[in-house]
Amino acid sequence: MIKPVVFKNKSQELVGILHIPDNLKPEEKTPGIVMFHGFTGNKTEAHRLFVQVARSLCKSSFTVFRFDFRGSGDSDGEFEDMTLPGELDDAEAALTFLIRQKNVDEGRIGVIGLSMGGRVATILASKDERVKFAIFYSAALGPLRDRFLTHMDKEKLEKLNSGEAIEVSEGWYLRKSFFDTVDYVIPFKVMGKIKIPMLIIHGDRDLLIPLEEAEKGYEIIKSLNDKNELYVIKGGDHTFSKKEYTLEVISKTLSWLSLVV
Secondary structure: OEEEEEEEEOOEEEEEEEEOOOOOOOOOOEEEEEEEOOOOOOOOOHHHHHHHHHHHHHHOOOEEEEEOOOOOOOOOOOHHHOOHHHHHHHHHHHHHHHHOOOOEEEEEEEEEEEOHHHHHHHHHHHHOOOOOEEEEEOOOOOOOHHHHHOOOOHHHHHHHHOOOOEEEEOOEEEOHHHHHHOOOOOHHHHHHHOOOOEEEEEEOOOOOOOHHHHHHHHHHHOOOOOOOEEEEEOOOOOOOOOHHHHHHHHHHHHHHHHHHO
């Protein structure tokens, strides 16, 4: 069963979709997962990746919550006001919302994050004890500020410093506050203290976040938990866009979860 929902954070409304397993008994509890979309993404994600993953998890008796960060998708706010701390705050609110669902077992809650959402998921897992497992798809784990700014000409930088929102991608604008906060916590620097099970899934043809970033992240976490794993999708791009890549991501996600939840 899918259930459209609205919840609030900082007096703004966020829109999400709950996937609830069918035929639950009144007192039955399921494990739960919150999904965090990527930069300029939304709760559906590219080629409906999040829909497909959520459906498959739900069929395997997980309650799944995917939602739009403020300024993205159907949620309140403007994308140009996005900051990484703001998305982390939304992530915490979404986690609270999921835990409050009567059919969810708060002792079996995890997160899945794609790209920038993987950055959010990593930071959240490092500081929020409610997160019991984490899965990172094509996660942005390293420094990002300079990667963004090096592609900007002098005119754009001047606009940014004067308080204007500048275009960073077709139709997508951001303010200086984003660039000032995007590296406020770099996942590489906090992954070493995360003790819960973690799975990193990355494509070896990812042109946005190179596989080397995932490999570096795995080197940090591999000895922290015997369930930690790096899984490489051969030929996979940033959002695993071919059907066979999506199916492989789903298959690996389910098989790994069967060992940790």
